[in-house]
Amino acid sequence: MLSDALLKKLRKELGQENVLTSDEELVCHSYDATLIRSLPDAVVTPRTAEDVSKVLVLANENAIPVTPRGSGTGLTGGSVPLRGGIVLCLTKMNSIREIAPADLLAVVEPGVVTGELQRKLEEEGLFYPPDPASLEISSIGGNIGNSAGGPRGFKYGMTKDYILGLEVVLPTGELVKTGARTVKCVTGYDLARLFTGSEGTLGVITSAILRLIPVPEERITVLASFKRLEDAASLVSEAVSAGLAPSALEIMDSVTLSAVKESSGLNSPEGTSAVVLSETDGFSEVAMKEAQKVRELSIKNGAISVQMEKDKERREKLWAARRGAFAALARKKPTTILEDIVVPRTKLVEMVRAVAEIGRRHQLVIATYGHAGDGNLHPTILCDKRDEDEMRRAGSAAGEIFERALDLGGTLSGEHGIGFEKARFLKKEIGEAGIKIMKRLKDSFDPKGIMNPGKMFE
Ligand SMILES: Cc1cc2nc3c(=O)[nH]c(=O)nc-3n(C[C@H](O)[C@H](O)[C@H](O)COP(=O)(O)OP(=O)(O)OC[C@H]3O[C@@H](n4cnc5c(N)ncnc54)[C@H](O)[C@@H]3O)c2cc1C
Numbered sequence: 001m002l003s004d005a006l007l008k009k010l011r012k013e014l015g016q017e018n019v020l021t022s023d024e025e026l027v028c029h030s031y032d033a034t035l036i037r038s039l040p041d042a043v044v045t046p047r048t049a050e051d052v053s054k055v056l057v058l059a060n061e062n063a064i065p066v067t068p069r070g071s072g073t074g075l076t077g078g079s080v081p082l083r084g085g086i087v088l089c090l091t092k093m094n095s096i097r098e099i100a101p102a103d104l105l106a107v108v109e110p111g112v113v114t115g116e117l118q119r120k121l122e123e124e125g126l127f128y129p130p131d132p133a134s135l136e137i138s139s140i141g142g143n144i145g146n147s148a149g150g151p152r153g154f155k156y157g158m159t160k161d162y163i164l165g166l167e168v169v170l171p172t173g174e175l176v177k178t179g180a181r182t183v184k185c186v187t188g189y190d191l192a193r194l195f196t197g198s199e200g201t202l203g204v205i206t207s208a209i210l211r212l213i214p215v216p217e218e219r220i221t222v223l224a225s226f227k228r229l230e231d232a233a234s235l236v237s238e239a240v241s242a243g244l245a246p247s248a249l250e251i252m253d254s255v256t257l258s259a260v261k262e263s264s265g266l267n268s269p270e271g272t273s274a275v276v277l278s279e280t281d282g283f284s285e286v287a288m289k290e291a292q293k294v295r296e297l298s299i300k301n302g303a304i305s306v307q308m309e310k311d312k313e314r315r316e317k318l319w320a321a322r323r324g325a326f327a328a329l330a331r332k333k334p335t336t337i338l339e340d341i342v343v344p345r346t347k348l349v350e351m352v353r354a355v356a357e358i359g360r361r362h363q364l365v366i367a368t369y370g371h372a373g374d375g376n377l378h379p380t381i382l383c384d385k386r387d388e389d390e391m392r393r394a395g396s397a398a399g400e401i402f403e404r405a406l407d408l409g410g411t412l413s414g415e416h417g418i419g420f421e422k423a424r425f426l427k428k429e430i431g432e433a434g435i436k437i438m439k440r441l442k443d444s445f446d447p448k449g450i451m452n453p454g455k456m457f458e
Helices: 004-014 023-028 049-061 114-123 140-146 191-195 229-241 254-264 284-300 312-323 325-330 345-361 388-407 423-445
Strands: 042-044 066-069 086-089 096-100 105-108 163-169 175-179 204-211 218-226 248-253 274-282 305-309 335-338 365-367 369-371 380-383
Touching (some): 004 049, 023 042, 049 066, 049 086, 049 204, 066 140, 066 204, 096 114, 114 140, 163 191, 175 191, 218 229, 229 248, 229 274, 229 284, 229 345, 248 254, 254 274, 254 365, 274 312, 284 305, 312 325, 325 380, 335 388, 345 365, 345 388, 380 388, 388 423
Parallel strands (some): 066 086
Antiparallel strands (some): 096 105, 105 204, 163 175, 163 204, 218 274, 218 305, 248 274, 248 369, 335 380, 365 380
């Protein structure tokens, strides 16, 4: 609980308008894209790293929990203030400080919206590849907090692959600069990599140096429709084995497809039960050659139709349909539980079958879609939180999906992180010793445990 004296101090340091305690503000900062809810005692909106430092010094002295928050679109409860205290909302720190084409980098504040940055960069012929489906809302700080990925992860990697350096405020209020403006830097421990994906548990990111690449000359989107999910999955395996490097290789099953079709007008022939949506890019001839190869392999694997699009607007329509999959599914039932598992690509078909079997056994509708090229699936359970029995079955099904992914040599999260939702499963993947060393690291950054308590570890 924040005392009146502390609130007064915060208001004096940051200004009245940046320390919010009205019921409306507290409720609006009590949730993310999961079902987890918890009210903060105050919402603080810093404008500078110095503001962040002042807040952390006061919070640390008074042992007040601080939960950093970007746009609150996380899918594991990461930005939900489980223990109350301060939600540190970074959306006002949203300036693109610098775009340096010759050095292929940009320096940005954490509140910059991912999609807006990407459009700005494209105008200058530059490309920042990480593309979470939430990119029109999510912030760069939140993307770094979770090391977000997206369809383009298959060829280009995830957020962690585009961080050259970070400026971070520690719970003590100290400002640490890690990394450099150079492509190479092995000066000491790679703290930038450690903070990336640390889910706000170690410090607050106040600016980032992002690595950029030139915009590819051509992009071609290919939509292949299949009668059987197994054929779609086998196209993915064959494309990978054939050494093709599409920038994205996505799969959607029949449940996802029917929801997406209703809301987006995406077309696939009667009898389609799965699609693979891929994109090739690079120099025009290379992108076309690869797209043709994807088409050939699709037909070889039993595709009943293959649509190829070069036109930017038509391509964007197909990708908007894919990005809208979660929203489309959310219209089907009152509650959607979106999971995020990864298995070795060779185990993709097995995992897809396992999800279907778990759904049948628990009498649940589970849609499966995701970044198949990476072996990263998002099984999404459609349920109704008012139905206690269904929610109990959904909880068991989610647990079994995680167990199965781990048994197949996979991992609990490809891009959404651990947060609160998966904290109880972490030990199963990294073991007792893994948890111990992570906790020791956390203690050395945050001895009083004020940073995002209740996350990552049980
Ligand atoms: C419809 C939908 C689609 C999605 N699709 C994808 C997808 O394709 N790929 C993907 O990876 N994710 C996806 N997500 C999940 C989510 O959008 C991403 O994790 C995104 O990176 C979160 O950004 P945010 O700004 O909303 O962060 P928040 O949810 O506000 O925060 C996320 C985490 O980062 C921490 N954090 C935030 N800002 C800072 C900071 N400045 N310093 C330190 N820590 C910080 C928070 O404490 C929290 O732990 C999706 C979510 C939705 C709702």
